[in-house]
Amino acid sequence: MNSNLRPIDFNHLDGIVNGDESFKKELIKIFLEQIPEFMENMKKFLKNDKHENLAREAHTAKSSAMIFGMTNAGQLLKEIQLLAENKNTKEILPALKLVESEFETAKVQLLEFLK
Numbered sequence: 699m700n701s702n703l704r705p706i707d708f709n710h711l712d713g714i715v716n717g718d719e720s721f722k723k724e725l726i727k728i729f730l731e732q733i734p735e736f737m738e739n740m741k742k743f744l745k746n747d748k749h750e751n752l753a754r755e756a757h758t759a760k761s762s763a764m765i766f767g768m769t770n771a772g773q774l775l776k777e778i779q780l781l782a783e784n785k786n787t788k789e790i791l792p793a794l795k796l797v798e799s800e801f802e803t804a805k806v807q808l809l810e811f812l813k
Contacts, residue, residue: 705804707767708811714765725765726808732762733801737794740778744790752790753782759797766808771800 715722736759743752760775774797781790 704807705766705768705771705800706807707769710767711765723812726812729762729766730805730808732759733805736762737798737801740794740797743782744787744794747787749782749785749787753779756782763801766804768800768804771797771804774800 711722711725715725736755739755740752740759743749743755756775756779760772760779763771763775774793778790778793778797781787781793
């Protein structure tokens with residue numbers, strides 16, 4: 699993966715926290731905890747044909763990703779949500795793999811910030 703890819707837009711996040719660095723760090727910690735949960739849940743729901751649950755989880759993950767300015771991941775998650783709502787599961791896995799890759803890159807970027 700290209701290490702120059704920076705999925706997090708700290709400008710967007712800074713606008714949300716309005717200069718409160720402790721709030722910013724708290725949001726980052728929460729998101730870092732959510733990432734594996736989002737991925738595990740979406741994979742489980744896809745495997746078990748729980749389309750409604752998958753759509754809901756993708757929507758929740760999209761909202762969290764957008765807080766961090768992750769536009770590409772947000773668009774992919776919206777696509778996953780719509781595909782799940784339409785039970786069009788064959789296209790979900792490739793999109794899910796792209797989201798997972800973006801989240802992994804984001805985790806590295808966020809952990810660097812917290813150091």
